[in-house]
Amino acid sequence: MADSTIPASTLDYPPLHEGRPFVVLSDWDGTITTQDSNDYLTDNLGYGKDKRRAGNLDVLNGRPFRDAFREMLQSISANGRTFDDCKEALLQNIHLDPGFPDFYEWCRKQDIPFVIVSSGMAPLIRAVLSKYLETGATNIDIIANDVEGDQASAEWNIKFRHPTSTFGHDKSLAILPYKRLQPAPLLFFFGDGVSDLSAAQHADVLFVKRKGDGENDLQAYCIRENIQHIVFHDFSEALVTVQAIVNGVNAGGSVKEVVGKFLEKH
Numbered sequence: 001m002a003d004s005t006i007p008a009s010t011l012d013y014p015p016l017h018e019g020r021p022f023v024v025l026s027d028w029d030g031t032i033t034t035q036d037s038n039d040y041l042t043d044n045l046g047y048g049k050d051k052r053r054a055g056n057l058d059v060l061n062g063r064p065f066r067d068a069f070r071e072m073l074q075s076i077s078a079n080g081r082t083f084d085d086c087k088e089a090l091l092q093n094i095h096l097d098p099g100f101p102d103f104y105e106w107c108r109k110q111d112i113p114f115v116i117v118s119s120g121m122a123p124l125i126r127a128v129l130s131k132y133l134e135t136g137a138t139n140i141d142i143i144a145n146d147v148e149g150d151q152a153s154a155e156w157n158i159k160f161r162h163p164t165s166t167f168g169h170d171k172s173l174a175i176l177p178y179k180r181l182q183p184a185p186l187l188f189f190f191g192d193g194v195s196d197l198s199a200a201q202h203a204d205v206l207f208v209k210r211k212g213d214g215e216n217d218l219q220a221y222c223i224r225e226n227i228q229h230i231v232f233h234d235f236s237e238a239l240v241t242v243q244a245i246v247n248g249v250n251a252g253g254s255v256k257e258v259v260g261k262f263l264e265k266h
Contacts, residue, residue: 007162007170014141016177017113017185022246023178024107025199026190027171028118028125028144031209032235036193037094037128038072038120041086046075053215059194060217066160066168069119069195073158083151087127096132099236104133104140106239110246117174118144119167119195121158143174171199186255188242190232193217200227205245205259207232228263 017023030036043049055068076086107114118125122144130137145168149156160168178187179202189196189203194217200206206229208219222229232238248258 006173007165009161009173010159010163011146011161013143013174014115016181017115018181020111020113020185021183021249022110022112022188023115023185024112024188024190024242025115025117025174025203027192027196027199028116028142029120029195030192030211030215031190032097032100032116033128034095034097035093037090037124038069040093041076041081041089042072045079045081045086045089046072051075056194056215056217059197060221064166065119065194065197066163066166069168070158077154077156080154082153083123083147083149083156087124090124090128091131094128096128097235099234099239101133103235103239103242106243112246113141115141115143115174117171117189117199118142119169119171121145121147123147143169143171145169167195167198169195171196172202175199175202186245186249186259188245190238191218194221197221200229201225204255205263206230207238207241209233230263 026032029038039052042052052072055072059065059068104114116125122142125142125144129140145161146159147156148159162168162170175187175189178185187204188207189199190207190209191199192209192211193215196218200218200222206227208222208229208231210216210219210231210233219231230241245258249255
């Protein structure tokens with residue numbers, strides 16, 4: 001019988017990467033990208049930064065992320081902007097973390113699965129990803145929300161993966177199945193903001209991106225809740241850390257010792 005506490009998913013999941021000693025999962029917006037694409041759209045095509053930022057802080061104080069995020073996106077379509085307008089705006093203005101292509105390529109060569117876990121909409125993620133990654137852009141697993149309605153008009157809406165969850169997409173549900181595998185892989189998770197709160201406590205190694213704009217909501221949450229994490233500024237920096245952990249475990253060190261010693265340095 002299904003667990004009634006687990007929200008039903010309206011969208012399929014990719015198969016688990018079983019039998020792998022390491023799996024990397026990462027948020028997309030503001031983590032892999034240098035700027036949160038949904039924030040960009042809201043600030044420039046929707047109701048603006050001040051109202052959007054107030055909504056982010058409301059989420060930190062307990063408001064459902066799903067509701068605040070829906071309002072953000074509805075402010076864009078309410079201004080007459082089509083989904084296609086949004087895609088074009090992102091293709092022109094959103095860029096990848098400059099260290100990400102090398103990080104992803106290292107994971108690929110090491111046969112370490114890389115999975116994007118996002119509260120954004122998969123078609124927008126795939127469009128931007130394809131612009132920058134020639135190798136692997138279509139092969140990266142993306143667990144995200146989707147879009148429904150007429151994309152060529154303003155009659156579009158986000159299709160939440162978990163509409164009954166307060167998160168809209170509960171990212172922990174992309175992590176927990178891996179933790180039930182025998183043997184379970186070592187799970188790295190990368191995030192930056194309020195959409196990552198449900199995933200933060202379940203990663204074996206949590207990387208929190210610190211951004212220059214001061215909107216470091218996941219870090220503030222981890223400090224408040226006493227969740228161990230590693231701060232990183234870009235994926236070039238993170239790659240050195242991940243390599244050290246992977247090499248330590250592969251050399252025979254226990255996961256607890258290798259990760260624990262590394263975290264104690266931060």
